[in-house]
Amino acid sequence: MHRSPPDFEPRVFTAHRIAAVVATLAGDGVAPACSLEGSGLDEAALRAAETRVSYAQMATVFRNVVRLARDPAIALRAGAHMRLTAYGMFGYALLSSPTHAQTMDFAVKYNRTMGPVAEIGYTRSGDTETFHYEVLLSSDTNDALYRFALEFTLSSHLTLCRDLYGESFAFSAVRAVYAAPAHEAAYRRLFGGTVRFGQPANEMDVDPGAKERKPRMPDMVTYAMAREMCQQFLSELTSAAGFASVLRRKLIEQMPWRFPNIDAMAGELSMNPRTLRRRLETEGTSYRELLAQVRQRLAIEYLRKTSMTTEEIASRLGYSDAANFRHAFVRWTGKTPHEYR
Amino acid sequence: MHPTPPPDFALRIYTPQRIAAVVDTLLEEGVSPAQALDGSGLDEPALRASATRVSYGQVATVFRNALRLCTRPALAVRAGARMHVTAYGMYGYALLSSRLCAEVLDFSSRYRRVIGPLADLFYDRQQAPGVCRFEPLLSSDPGDPLYRFALEFTCAAHLTITRDLFGSAFGCEALRVAYPAPADAAQCSALLGCAMQFGQARNELHFDPAWADRAPQLHDPITHEMAREVCQRFLSELPYCGGTAAAVRRTLFEQMPWRFPHLDSMAQELSVEPRTLRRRLEAQGTTYREILADVRRTLALDYLRKTRMTTEDIASRLGYSDAANFRHAFLRWTGKTPHEYRRA
Numbered sequence: 001m002h003r004s005p006p007d008f009e010p011r012v013f014t015a016h017r018i019a020a021v022v023a024t025l026a027g028d029g030v031a032p033a034c035s036l037e038g039s040g041l042d043e044a045a046l047r048a049a050e051t052r053v054s055y056a057q058m059a060t061v062f063r064n065v066v067r068l069a070r071d072p073a074i075a076l077r078a079g080a081h082m083r084l085t086a087y088g089m090f091g092y093a094l095l096s097s098p099t100h101a102q103t104m105d106f107a108v109k110y111n112r113t114m115g116p117v118a119e120i121g122y123t124r125s126g127d128t129e130t131f132h133y134e135v136l137l138s139s140d141t142n143d144a145l146y147r148f149a150l151e152f153t154l155s156s157h158l159t160l161c162r163d164l165y166g167e168s169f170a171f172s173a174v175r176a177v178y179a180a181p182a183h184e185a186a187y188r189r190l191f192g193g194t195v196r197f198g199q200p201a202n203e204m205d206v207d208p209g210a211k212e213r214k215p216r217m218p219d220m221v222t223y224a225m226a227r228e229m230c231q232q233f234l235s236e237l238t239s240a241a242g243f244a245s246v247l248r249r250k251l252i253e254q255m256p257w258r259f260p261n262i263d264a265m266a267g268e269l270s271m272n273p274r275t276l277r278r279r280l281e282t283e284g285t286s287y288r289e290l291l292a293q294v295r296q297r298l299a300i301e302y303l304r305k306t307s308m309t310t311e312e313i314a315s316r317l318g319y320s321d322a323a324n325f326r327h328a329f330v331r332w333t334g335k336t337p338h339e340y341r
Numbered sequence: 342m343h344p345t346p347p348p349d350f351a352l353r354i355y356t357p358q359r360i361a362a363v364v365d366t367l368l369e370e371g372v373s374p375a376q377a378l379d380g381s382g383l384d385e386p387a388l389r390a391s392a393t394r395v396s397y398g399q400v401a402t403v404f405r406n407a408l409r410l411c412t413r414p415a416l417a418v419r420a421g422a423r424m425h426v427t428a429y430g431m432y433g434y435a436l437l438s439s440r441l442c443a444e445v446l447d448f449s450s451r452y453r454r455v456i457g458p459l460a461d462l463f464y465d466r467q468q469a470p471g472v473c474r475f476e477p478l479l480s481s482d483p484g485d486p487l488y489r490f491a492l493e494f495t496c497a498a499h500l501t502i503t504r505d506l507f508g509s510a511f512g513c514e515a516l517r518v519a520y521p522a523p524a525d526a527a528q529c530s531a532l533l534g535c536a537m538q539f540g541q542a543r544n545e546l547h548f549d550p551a552w553a554d555r556a557p558q559l560h561d562p563i564t565h566e567m568a569r570e571v572c573q574r575f576l577s578e579l580p581y582c583g584g585t586a587a588a589v590r591r592t593l594f595e596q597m598p599w600r601f602p603h604l605d606s607m608a609q610e611l612s613v614e615p616r617t618l619r620r621r622l623e624a625q626g627t628t629y630r631e632i633l634a635d636v637r638r639t640l641a642l643d644y645l646r647k648t649r650m651t652t653e654d655i656a657s658r659l660g661y662s663d664a665a666n667f668r669h670a671f672l673r674w675t676g677k678t679p680h681e682y683r684r685a
Contacts, residue, residue, distance in 0.1 A: 016561075
C-alpha cells in the first residue's frame with residue numbers, strides 16, 4: 001500500500017480542493033485573501049479554468065485554514081463542496097462506470113490523477129467493503145495538517161458516494177489513527193454509524209446490509225473515453241512531471257496545422273530557447289520527441305475517428321507528403337496507416 | 342434556408358449509444374439485435390465498443406428496421422428515455438456541470454451538432470424562456486415515420502437528461518408536434534408525462550419558464566469549461582472529419598442555390614489542383630458528380646416539402662437547364678415525379 005509520496009512542486013492539479021476549503025472559510029467570514037496567503041494564488045485564479053496547483057500550494061492553504069478557522073470541524077464541512085463534477089474526468093468515469101466492481105477498481109487505480117490529499121485503497125472481505133486512506137500531505141499523525149487532510153478526504157468521499165448512489169448512502173463505520181479530537185461529535189453527526197479513534201488505520205466501512213449500489217447511469221462508451229483521458233493524464237504525470245506535459249498540452253491545443261519550431265514555442269512560453277531545451281533535457285525528453293508523440297497521438301485519433309485519407313492526415317500533421325507520414329507511422333506502430341485502420 | 346447545412350449521412354463519427362438504446366428496447370419485446378441491426382453493417386459487440394463510430398445513415402437504417410419490427414406502442418419514447426446524460430460523452434458532462442438550466446439549453450443549442458443529434462434543438466432565452474424547438478434531421482417530412490421517430494426519441498431523451506440534472510421533479514407542460522396524431526398518441530403522452538398537441542406549425546416542448554433560472558445540482562464552472570473546450574474542438578474539426586468529400590459538400594451547400602461550380606472552379610475554391618481533388622474524392626470512394634447530385638437531391642426534397650415553389654422554379658434554382666431534365670432526375674432519385682412527391 002505504501003507508495004512513494006507525491007512530488008510536491010509540479011502544478012498539475014485543478015484548484016477544486018483549495019477552492020472548497022476557501023469557500024467554506026469565506027462562509028465563516030474569513031476573506032479568501034487571508035486563506036490564500038503565501039500560496040501565490042488569488043481569488044480570480046481559483047475561478048479560472050486553466051489554473052493548476054501543486055501539493056505544496058494545497059499544504060500552504062490548508063495550514064492557513066487550520067490557523068484561521070474558528071470551527072475545528074471546518075474540514076468536515078468543506079468536504080461537502082466536493083461534488084462529483086469537482087473531479088473532472090475522474091468523476092465522469094465513476095458516474096458512467098458499467099458495474100460497481102469496475103467503479104471500485106477505477107477509483108483505486110486512478111485516484112492519484114486528481115491530486116488527492118489522501119490516497120484511497122479498497123478491500124473487500126466477505127460482504128463488507130472497506131476503504132483505506134493514507135494521508136499524503138503529512139506523515140505525522142499528530143500534525144494538525146494530517147487530521148485536516150483526512151477529515152477533508154473522508155467527508156469528500158461521503159459527498160461523492162451520495163452523488164453516485166443517492167442521498168441515502170452512508171458508511172457504517174469510521175476509524176482514524178489519531179486520538180479523539182474535541183469536535184468528535186461533528187464526526188458522528190456527519191457519518192452516523194460508529195466512529196472510533198486511535199485505530200491502527202484510517203478506514204471507512206460500507207455495511208453488507210447497505211442497499212445495492214447499482215450504477216445509475218452506466219455507459220460503456222463514455223466510461224472508456226473518460227478512463228482513457230485519466231490514463232493519459234496519469235502517464236503524463238508519472239513519465240515527465242510538469243514541464244513536458246505542459247508543453248504536450250500546448251502542442252495538442254495548437255495542432256493541427258500549426259507546428260511551431262522550438263524557437264517559436266519558447267517565444268510563446270516567454271522563455272529562452274536554450275532554457276526550454278535544458279528543462280526538457282532534465283526531464284529526459286526533447287522537443288522533437290514531444291512533437292513526435294503528439295503527432296502520433298493525433299494520427300491515431302484521425303485514423304480511428306474520421307474518414308480523412310492518409311494524404312489529408314499527413315498534410316494536417318505538417319508532413320511534406322504522404323510517404324513521409326506513412327514512413328513515420330510504420331516506425332511508431334509497426335503498421336501502415338491503411339493496415340492500422 | 343439552411344442555417345447549418347444538413348448533416349452528412351455517410352460520415353461515421355458519432356458514438357453508437359442511440360442505436361444501442363433502440364436495439365436494447367427492441368430486445369425487450371423479443372426482437373434480436375441481429376434483426377434490428379440488419380443492413381447497418383453493425384453487430385452487437387460494436388455497439389458496446391468504445392472505438393465504434395456510426396453515421397446518420399446507419400442510425401436511419403436501424404430506426405427504419407425498428408419501425409418495421411416493433412410490436413408495442415411508443416417505441417421511440419421508450420428508447421429515448423434510456424439516454425442518460427452519460428450517453429453523450431463530453432457534451433453530457435458539460436451539461437451536467439452547467440450553472441443554470443438556461444445555460445444547459447443554450448449549450449445544447451450551440452453545441453448540438455457535436456453529438457450527431459436526431460433533431461436540432463433551438464432555444465431563445467430572451468424570446469421564450471420556457472420553450473425548446475426541435476427540427477428533426479433524419480427526415481424533414483412530417484409525414485415520414487422516421488421524422489416522428491426522431492422527434493419522439495429526442496424529446497424523451499431530453500426529458501431524461503433534464504431529470505438527471507435537476508431531479509425527478511422536472512416536468513414539461515406540453516409537447517406540440519407537426520405530424521398528425523398517431524395510433525399510440527395516448528401511450529406516448531403518458532410516458533412523456535405531458536399533453537401532446539398534433540398537427541402544429543412547429544415542434545415545441547413547453548415547460549415552466551421558472552426552470553430557466555434553476556441550477557443543476559452538480560454545477561462546476563471549471564469542469565464545464567474543460568468539457569466545453571473538448572466539444573469546441575470537435576465542432577471545429579467537424580468540417581474536416583469527412584475529408585475532402587465533406588468539404589466539397591459543405592461548400593456546395595453554402596453556395597447553393599444558383600451557383601454550381603464545376604470541378605475546376607471547386608478545386609480552385611478549395612485551393613487544390615483539379616487532379617488532386619479528383620484523386621482525393623476517388624480515394625474516399627466518391628466523385629464530384631455524385632456529391633453534386635446528392636446535394637441537389639437534398640435541396641429538391643426540401644423545396645418540395647417546405648415551399649410552394651413550382652417545379653420550374655426549383656429546376657432553375659438547382660441549375661437544371663429545364664424542368665423536364667429536373668423531373669427526369671427526380672424520378673431517378675425517388676421513383677416519383679415531383680408532383681406526386683409533393684402530394685404524398
